[in-house]
Amino acid sequence: xxxxxxxxQTSPLSRRVIGLVASIxxxxxxxxxxxxxxxxxxxxxxxxxxxxxxxGSYGExxxxxIDFAIRELGEQGSVAISMVYEDDQDKTQLAxxxxxxxxxxxxxxxxxxxxxSGVTLALAGPANQRKIVLLSPIASSPELTTxxxxxxxxxxxxxxAQAKSMAEWLLAEGHRKVxxxxxxxxxxxxxxxxxxxHLQAGGGEVIASDSVQVGESDFRIQIGKxxxxxxDVFYVATHGKEGGAFVKQARAMGVSVPFYGADVWSSPxxxxxxGKATEGCRLIAPAKPAGSAFDGxxxxxxxxxxxxxxxxxxxxYDAAMILAKAVADGAKTxxxxxxxxxxxxxxxxxxxxxxxxxxxxxxxxxFDRFEIQGGKLSLVEQ
Numbered sequence: 001x002x003x004x005x006x007x008x009q010t011s012p013l014s015r016r017v018i019g020l021v022a023s024i025x026x027x028x029x030x031x032x033x034x035x036x037x038x039x040x041x042x043x044x045x046x047x048x049x050x051x052x053x054x055x056g057s058y059g060e061x062x063x064x065x066i067d068f069a070i071r072e073l074g075e076q077g078s079v080a081i082s083m084v085y086e087d088d089q090d091k092t093q094l095a096x097x098x099x100x101x102x103x104x105x106x107x108x109x110x111x112x113x114x115x116x117s118g119v120t121l122a123l124a125g126p127a128n129q130r131k132i133v134l135l136s137p138i139a140s141s142p143e144l145t146t147x148x149x150x151x152x153x154x155x156x157x158x159x160x161a162q163a164k165s166m167a168e169w170l171l172a173e174g175h176r177k178v179x180x181x182x183x184x185x186x187x188x189x190x191x192x193x194x195x196x197x198h199l200q201a202g203g204g205e206v207i208a209s210d211s212v213q214v215g216e217s218d219f220r221i222q223i224g225k226x227x228x229x230x231x232d233v234f235y236v237a238t239h240g241k242e243g244g245a246f247v248k249q250a251r252a253m254g255v256s257v258p259f260y261g262a263d264v265w266s267s268p269x270x271x272x273x274x275g276k277a278t279e280g281c282r283l284i285a286p287a288k289p290a291g292s293a294f295d296g297x298x299x300x301x302x303x304x305x306x307x308x309x310x311x312x313x314x315x316x317y318d319a320a321m322i323l324a325k326a327v328a329d330g331a332k333t334x335x336x337x338x339x340x341x342x343x344x345x346x347x348x349x350x351x352x353x354x355x356x357x358x359x360x361x362x363x364x365x366x367f368d369r370f371e372i373q374g375g376k377l378s379l380v381e382q
Contacts, residue, residue, distance in 0.1 A: 049115055
């Protein structure tokens with residue numbers, strides 16, 4: 001799938017010939033033509049996202065943000081970009097094959113993606129080997145800080161801050177004995193380990209834990225195991241679909257303790273699958289952008305898409321704008337874009353200022369607390 005943006009062209013220079021002989025007319029005509037602006041070369045970039053599959057809603061939200069950036073760049077006419085999309089379906093094998101295609105056929109210097117941390121980790125190795133910048137708008141595993149490599153950058157905050165915030169919230173609510181269910185992925189494992197660490201530091205403990213695979217739908221064994229441990233709260237780091245099914249089954253089995261979840265519980269699948277059982281569930285997610293830049297972006301976005309943008313659409317919009325700015329400043333190769341990103345001044349994004357540290361992690365992002373109320377996410381004041 002390809003979205004193409006070309007810069008607007010200015011009209012040719014007007015020419016007047018007043019009482020000149022034919023030779024002078026020809027000379028001035030040639031000179032005027034040589035001054036006419038040339039069409040800028042088109043730079044092809046790639047995007048590898050889960051446009052379908054278990055986390056397809058995240059990929060679609062990212063794509064809407066990227067496409068909206070391309071739309072507005074087209075109106076500005078400042079840069080010529082061709083964006084080629086590949087659907088990884090949240091599968092590492094498909095993602096790596098997509099990167100090889102983008103590298104060998106499209107010759108892209110930079111790729112936006114992916115959404116899940118496990119897929120992004122799988123992409124980081126070949127991206128670094130080929131010197132292709134990998135800029136993720138969503139992936140958040142702390143593993144990417146040390147394993148992403150020199151060509152990896154991300155706009156979403158790393159999960160250690162999320163884990164610390166979650167542990168602090170649980171402890172502040174008086175929850176000391178915690179049962180944890182987590183996804184058997186880099187993202188889920190990292191959150192489990194970080195939450196456990198911060199809980200222990202604050203006087204709490206994980207008294208039961210188990211992992212599940214992406215796509216699992218029957219959690220009765222894990223629920224029975226957790227009930228026997230008698231925790232005073234469940235913390236669940238799964239995707240929205242699995243989380244909704246888990247909460248629904250747990251309530252049906254008589255679990256009455258509170259449920260707390262990770263950021264991906266903000267996906268529409270969590271509420272659509274879990275239904276009424278999700279009411280009162282709490283979660284940590286990246287802070288919603290605020291300020292006039294985001295408000296203006298949200299108004300323009302909603303006028304086009306008929307819905308308000310979420311934080312990941314804003315992150316993706318900013319990621320696309322940053323790459324476009326690098327290209328506009330003359331960075332054409334992966335190495336040139338990497339150097340530009342590493343030394344750029346903070347970008348005034350719609351999601352807030354964007355700059356990267358020495359590991360490619362975004363600087364200064366924060367998380368908010370939310371609760372499901374009336375089938376919708378509601379901000380919990382801190």
